[in-house]
Amino acid sequence: MINQELRDKGSRAKEASRILASLSTDKKNNILAAMAAALEEAELQILIENALDMTQAKENGMSKALLDRLHLTPARIKDMADGLRALVSLPDPIGGVESMWKGAQDIEIGRMRVPLGVIGIIYEARPNVTADAAGLCLKTGNAVILRGGSDALNSNRIITEVLAQAAEAAGAPAGSIQSIENPDRDIVAQLMKLNQYLDVLIPRGGAGLIQSVVLNATVPVIETGIGNCHIYVDSYADLKKAEEIIVNAKCQRPGVCNAAENLLVHEKVAAEFLPKVCKRLRQAGVEIRGDQRTRDLVPDINEASEEDYGKEFLDLILAVKVVDNLEQAMAHIQKYGTGHSEAIVTEHYGHARTFLQGVDAAAVYANASTRFTDGFQFGFGAEIGISTQKLHTRGPMGLKELTTIKYIIYGDGQIRK
Amino acid sequence: MINQELRDKGSRAKEASRILASLSTDKKNNILAAMAAALEEAELQILIENALDMTQAKENGMSKALLDRLHLTPARIKDMADGLRALVSLPDPIGGVESMWKGAQDIEIGRMRVPLGVIGIIYEARPNVTADAAGLCLKTGNAVILRGGSDALNSNRIITEVLAQAAEAAGAPAGSIQSIENPDRDIVAQLMKLNQYLDVLIPRGGAGLIQSVVLNATVPVIETGIGNCHIYVDSYADLKKAEEIIVNAKCQRPGVCNAAENLLVHEKVAAEFLPKVCKRLRQAGVEIRGDQRTRDLVPDINEASEEDYGKEFLDLILAVKVVDNLEQAMAHIQKYGTGHSEAIVTEHYGHARTFLQGVDAAAVYANASTRFTDGFQFGFGAEIGISTQKLHTRGPMGLKELTTIKYIIYGDGQIRK
Numbered sequence: 031m032i033n034q035e036l037r038d039k040g041s042r043a044k045e046a047s048r049i050l051a052s053l054s055t056d057k058k059n060n061i062l063a064a065m066a067a068a069l070e071e072a073e074l075q076i077l078i079e080n081a082l083d084m085t086q087a088k089e090n091g092m093s094k095a096l097l098d099r100l101h102l103t104p105a106r107i108k109d110m111a112d113g114l115r116a117l118v119s120l121p122d123p124i125g126g127v128e129s130m131w132k133g134a135q136d137i138e139i140g141r142m143r144v145p146l147g148v149i150g151i152i153y154e155a156r157p158n159v160t161a162d163a164a165g166l167c168l169k170t171g172n173a174v175i176l177r178g179g180s181d182a183l184n185s186n187r188i189i190t191e192v193l194a195q196a197a198e199a200a201g202a203p204a205g206s207i208q209s210i211e212n213p214d215r216d217i218v219a220q221l222m223k224l225n226q227y228l229d230v231l232i233p234r235g236g237a238g239l240i241q242s243v244v245l246n247a248t249v250p251v252i253e254t255g256i257g258n259c260h261i262y263v264d265s266y267a268d269l270k271k272a273e274e275i276i277v278n279a280k281c282q283r284p285g286v287c288n289a290a291e292n293l294l295v296h297e298k299v300a301a302e303f304l305p306k307v308c309k310r311l312r313q314a315g316v317e318i319r320g321d322q323r324t325r326d327l328v329p330d331i332n333e334a335s336e337e338d339y340g341k342e343f344l345d346l347i348l349a350v351k352v353v354d355n356l357e358q359a360m361a362h363i364q365k366y367g368t369g370h371s372e373a374i375v376t377e378h379y380g381h382a383r384t385f386l387q388g389v390d391a392a393a394v395y396a397n398a399s400t401r402f403t404d405g406f407q408f409g410f411g412a413e414i415g416i417s418t419q420k421l422h423t424r425g426p427m428g429l430k431e432l433t434t435i436k437y438i439i440y441g442d443g444q445i446r447k
Numbered sequence: 448m449i450n451q452e453l454r455d456k457g458s459r460a461k462e463a464s465r466i467l468a469s470l471s472t473d474k475k476n477n478i479l480a481a482m483a484a485a486l487e488e489a490e491l492q493i494l495i496e497n498a499l500d501m502t503q504a505k506e507n508g509m510s511k512a513l514l515d516r517l518h519l520t521p522a523r524i525k526d527m528a529d530g531l532r533a534l535v536s537l538p539d540p541i542g543g544v545e546s547m548w549k550g551a552q553d554i555e556i557g558r559m560r561v562p563l564g565v566i567g568i569i570y571e572a573r574p575n576v577t578a579d580a581a582g583l584c585l586k587t588g589n590a591v592i593l594r595g596g597s598d599a600l601n602s603n604r605i606i607t608e609v610l611a612q613a614a615e616a617a618g619a620p621a622g623s624i625q626s627i628e629n630p631d632r633d634i635v636a637q638l639m640k641l642n643q644y645l646d647v648l649i650p651r652g653g654a655g656l657i658q659s660v661v662l663n664a665t666v667p668v669i670e671t672g673i674g675n676c677h678i679y680v681d682s683y684a685d686l687k688k689a690e691e692i693i694v695n696a697k698c699q700r701p702g703v704c705n706a707a708e709n710l711l712v713h714e715k716v717a718a719e720f721l722p723k724v725c726k727r728l729r730q731a732g733v734e735i736r737g738d739q740r741t742r743d744l745v746p747d748i749n750e751a752s753e754e755d756y757g758k759e760f761l762d763l764i765l766a767v768k769v770v771d772n773l774e775q776a777m778a779h780i781q782k783y784g785t786g787h788s789e790a791i792v793t794e795h796y797g798h799a800r801t802f803l804q805g806v807d808a809a810a811v812y813a814n815a816s817t818r819f820t821d822g823f824q825f826g827f828g829a830e831i832g833i834s835t836q837k838l839h840t841r842g843p844m845g846l847k848e849l850t851t852i853k854y855i856i857y858g859d860g861q862i863r864k
Contacts, residue, residue: 048781052805125804134824137815144807146837225661229837244642248662250670250838271860278862364465386855387542388469390561398554398858407551407863408854420563420646420851421667422839434837437825438803441815443688445695446824 035212036220040227042205043148043173049203050171051145055122058169061200065168066114068196069161072188073107079184080157087155087181095285100155100182110161110189117169120411123430124171127438135447138440143433145171147229150221152243154235155179160189163234164207166414168197170432175228176209177221179235187211222247234415237342252422254415257287257370258342259400262359262385263303264376265296271397272375273307276348278399279373281314285344287416288371288393288403292339293350294359297323300352304328308350316346323352339366356381360388367391369418371400392418392425452629453637457644459622460565460590466620467588468562472539475586478617482585483531485613486578489605490524496601497574504572504598512702517572517599527578527606534586537828540847541588544855552864555857560850562588564646567638569660571652572596577606580651581624583831585614587849592645593626594638596652604628639664651832654759669839671832674704674787675759676817679776679802680720681793682713688814689792690724693765695816696790698731702761704833705788705810705820709756710767711776714740717769721745725767733763740769756783773798777805784808786835788817809835809842 053061069076080102087100123143130140149172151163160176167174178186190209197206210217222231222243231251233243244253261279263272279290295303300323308318308328318324319334328350338349339362353359356374363372373395374385382396393403403426405413410428417424423431470478486493497519504517540560547557566589568580577593584591595603607626614623627634639648642665649669650660661670678696680689696707712720717740725735725745735741736751745767755766756779770776773791780789790812791802799813810820820843822830827845834841840848 048807051807131826133826134819137819137824139825142804147807245665250667250836252838253667268860274860274862282863382857386857387559390465390468390564391853393854393856395856395858398856398861399863401863402551402554402856402858402861403854407554408556409548409550419667421669424851425854434841436808437810437820437842439810439812439815439819440799440803441812441819443685443691444815444819445691446699446816446818 032224033217033220035210036217036224039175039205039208039210040148040224043175043208044227046203046205047145047147047173050173050206051124053171053202057201058122058171059118061168061197061202062114062118062165064196064200065165065193066111068192069107069111069114069189072192073104076102076107076185076188076192077104079188082184083182090181092181096155100157100185102157102185106158110158113162114165117165117412120169120429122169123433128435135444137444140438141435142438143430144436146432146434148173148175148227149432150175150177150224150228150231150249152177152218152221152231152233152239153179154239155181157182157185157189159234160186160209161193163414164190164193166412166429166432168202168206170429172432173206174208175221177218178209180213183211183213219246222249225249232415252415252417252427253419254417255287256342256368256418257289257416258292258340258366258368259288259290259371260292260294260363260367260373261290261400262294262363262374263296263299264356264374264378264381265298266378266381267296267299267375268377269299269303272303273310275373275375275397275399276307277310277314279401280311280316280348281346282401284346287342288400289344290400291341291343291349292366293348294353294362295350296359297352297354300324301327304350311348314346316348318348318350320350321352324350342368356384360385363389370416371395371403373398373400392416449641450634450637452627453634453641456592456622456625456627457565457641460592460625461644463620463622464562464564464590467590467623468541470588470619474618475539475588476535478585478614478619479531479535479582481613481617482582482610483528485609486524486528486531486606489609490521493519493524493602493605493609494521496605499601500599507598509598513572517574517602519574519602523575527575530579531582534582534829537586537846539586540850545852552861554861557855558852559855560847561853563849563851565590565592565644566849567592567594567641567645567648567666569594569635569638569648569650569656570596571656572598574599574602574606576651577603577626578610580831581607581610583829583846583849585619585623587846589849590623591625592638594635595626597630600628600630636663639666642666649832669832669834669844670836671834672704673759673785673835674706674833675709675757675783675785676705676707676788677709677711677780677784677790678707678817679711679780679791680713680716681773681791681795681798682715683795683798684713684716684792685794686716686720689720690727692790692792692814692816693724694727694731696818697728697733697765698763699818701763704759705817706761707817708758708760708766709783710765711770711779712767713776714769714771717741718744721767728765731763733765735765735767737767738769741767759785773801777802780806787833788812788820790815790817809833
């Protein structure tokens with residue numbers, strides 16, 4: 031039996047999605063602007079509700095890093111509002127016909143971009159995701175059902191209320207933006223199987239959350255975000271570039287999915303490169319774990335275990351390995367990588383080509399930091415997450431990735447022969 | 448515990464997929480030609496194995512329609528071979544870079560089309576699907592694991608063996624084409640959860656099979672084929688066109704998913720249109736089931752139940768309903784349709800536009816038969832099925848729909864600021 035709240039919300043979302051699908055771009059932009067203004071107006075209420083969550087989370091012993099993600103400030107609320115306003119200026123993908131051609135008997139066939147319908151977002155205790163996801167879904171004509179982490183319950187409830195009321199007052203159908211705060215965990219299990227109402231489910235969060243959704247959902251899922259990313263420094267690398275790239279990819283923001291977790295170095299340049307770069311990384315607070323050849327070159331580092339090579343540390347830890355050649359580097363990446371972002375540093379034309387073509391990942395780089403795997407860095411102007419599955423889309427997902435297509439066919443009475 | 452056979456085949460397929468991904472177009476075309484030739488050479492063996500399946504199926508009381516689908520003849524084997532040869536002349540989607548642009552700091556970003564990886568196909572007792580799916584996957588650089596209906600076990604085994612051996616002899620990696628004949632049903636359940644090796648699962652068959660895969664798979668699924676298709680005859684319809692379209696959509700091939708199951712008629716034209724068209728449909732052997740207003744106009748027809756409107760008959764049965772207006776027709780379609788193919792017959796510009804934009808289905812027609820929803824009729828040159836889900840793709844799936852993308856990024860040492 032489906033929980034009554036879920037059924038009601040699902041049904042309202044489905045109804046709303048039909049109206050949302052044909053809202054004009056101007057109307058959607060007005061709604062986004064109204065949502066942004068409403069968030070700022072409700073600043074005090076939001077801060078109060080967030081304070082309740084923070085108090086509870088501290089009592090529950092939440093880690094400092096997670097508390098920081100949960101915490102809202104006036105500046106962060108303004109960031110959320112600005113994020114909504116930024117969507118206004120982005121092109122509306124809906125309704126565009128990407129190509130049109132003649133099929134059998136000269137029927138005219140067009141590929142029209144349309145919303146996915148109803149999107150479910152399951153995420154952790156990050157209240158900013160609430161506004162972010164609501165805005166992206168609204169802009170793309172999708173209804174959204176949000177399920178945030180239980181530690182952010184009060185924050186999410188107030189943000190959803192504020193956004194939904196503002197959206198409705200500005201002309202969005204009721205049910206466009208909804209959230210589920212019922213703390214019962216069984217409701218999440220049911221949400222994952224709500225095929226009758228949900229078109230897609232997007233989990234945003236850590237590996238545990240994502241795996242749970244992938245394994246339990248019957249609704250189509252876009253798997254996001256697990257990144258065990260490698261930087262391979264080739265024998266033909268410009269070692270200065272290589273050093274900057276690994277330091278950036280490891281240290282600039284170690285807790286995110288496009289940060290590097292592994293460094294592979296060609297044996298010919300290892301002796302020159304590794305002692306220097308490891309010194310710099312360690313000065314930046316990075317713990318190095320290396321294979322035997324790395325440990326022969328760099329003193330006082332721990333041995334990298336098999337497990338270390340397969341791990342997304344999301345921390346200032348780097349696994350290092352010396353490889354015989356490009357092929358061995360690529361085989362290592364194939365074995366341990368998660369298909370997120372992989373980079374080669376080389377000045378060799380053929381090696382760059384081999385790597386770019388042969389490595390199977392969402393984003394494959396020659397001579398740039400893996401940290402660029404991001405909707406904004408790619409120029410999409412928005413990002414709902416980074417897909418690491420192959421169905422639907424791969425890599426950073428912007429507005430277009432929250433849409434699908436339908437074929438529209440113009441005939442003059444044609445029948446099939 | 449994963450069954451050992453599945454694990455072995457999955458692992459071989461994964462290995463094969465890496466090599467397949469970078470096979471040249473010429474090489475893949477040579478392999479397809481070799482597969483076609485091998486099928487024809489093995490005609491006698493295939494007919495013998497198929498005869499075993501036919502005997503068994505008859506003993507099991509298989510219906511005539513299903514027996515016909517199971518039955519292979521020299522002509523049908525030649526059709527399978529010709530189908531493989533037809534793939535040779537189609538453009539290879541793999542490796543093309545669809546667009547390239549500058550991202551942050553002028554990194555160059557390209558969208559490269561790449562194979563999905565390993566595709567699982569679960570289908571019924573139609574041995575021709577074996578050759579068809581193997582060919583489509585090979586052309587797109589995907590490894591395939593086939594699981595056909597247990598009634599076609601011997602046919603599928605021999606066809607897979609012949610194709611796999613020919614492919615391997617012509618240069619395909621071992622493991623490119625594999626099938627699972629183990630009759631244990633539990634193995635299908637395991638196949639659906641083989642996320643470690645499978646990138647996508649495509650069920651091809653009836654509603655029961657597809658629902659079972661959607662509900663049980665943890666591997667991403669492309670849902671195909673359930674079509675409860677409507678023809679709406681508007682008050683502004685050219686009634687001659689309308690008659691031809693509904694007769695074609697219902698009768699030309701009633702057992703397929705793009706055949707019409709429902710006729711909706713505007714009340715203004717019902718009295719003129721329905722008696723005539725129903726007479727013609729009944730002469731063609733169609734059983735009409737109508738609402739009260741239809742029954743007032745057409746004598747001696749049964750009442751359409753609520754259930755009838757929601758049903759994919761796949762047979763010479765048509766549910767008919769008189770509606771007040773376009774809006775009511777669209778609401779009916781939204782309620783009962785499966786998002787496959789929907790058509791309006793009208794000469795009214797605005798009504799055609801409203802219908803094409805407002806109806807949420809894979810293919811929406813103005814003035815043409817729903818029977819055109821087909822990869823070949825659309826000009827794709829091939830078809831693996833018709834997607835009725837919104838994720839990844841919708842409608843007829845050709846070669847491109849068996850691929851995904853990856854981003855390739857050319858840098859000169861850029862790091863994220």
